[in-house]
Amino acid sequence: MPRIPLVPLHWHLPAHPTSVRRARHAVTASLPHALRPDLGDDLGLLTSELVTNAILHGADGKDGDLIELVLWPADGHYWLAVSDPGNGKPALAHPSTDAENGRGLLLVDHIAAAWTVRPRPTRGTSVVAGLSYR
Template sequence: MPEIPLVPSHWRFPAHPASVRRARHAVTESLPTVLRPQLGDSLSLLTSELLTNAIRHGACGEDGSLVELVLWSADGHYWLAVSDPGTGTPVPARPGPDCENGRGLLLVESLATAWTVRPRPTRGTSVIAGLSFHQGG
């Protein structure tokens, strides 16, 4: 009989900066306790960067705009998808040394084992990033 996978964790948050802290907490708490020391900090940082970008650049600015997060485990990775209603394609910036912003996707690039941007089937964009993990045993 095949191994039945876990159901992905799924959240929707208002497209507001206050949602970033709530999302970090939700994502970290959904990890198995044994993997939190290995993945918790990196996954929390990925969540912060991707959700902040979604709120700043992908949310429509209209009241009630939501961003969506999905977290799942597959093939030795934890995958995080952050989706917003925007149509733009995020690309890493190359900010100068005096710039205070613009390094979020550079952090994602350095932390994630793999990441990509995908259009959503109906409306919006998803940024998906994966972190590899090693389960003891």
């Protein structure tokens, strides 16, 4: 009989700055207690950066815009997908040393074992990042 995988955790949050803290807390609190010391800080940072980017660059400011988060373990990683209704393709930037922003995906690139950007089947964009727990 095949091993049945865990059901991914799934949240919808308003595309509003207050959702960044809620998302970070929900995701890190969902980790098994034994993994929180190793993954909690990095997963919290990934969540904050990806949700912030989704709100700033992927939502169009309508009241009904939602950010979707999905968290699941697979292949020795915890995977986080953050999706927004926008059609942009997030890309690494290399801001000047005096720039006040533009470093979010650089942090994601440094922390994550792997990450990618995927278009959604109907509308929007997802950024998927994985952290190794082995």
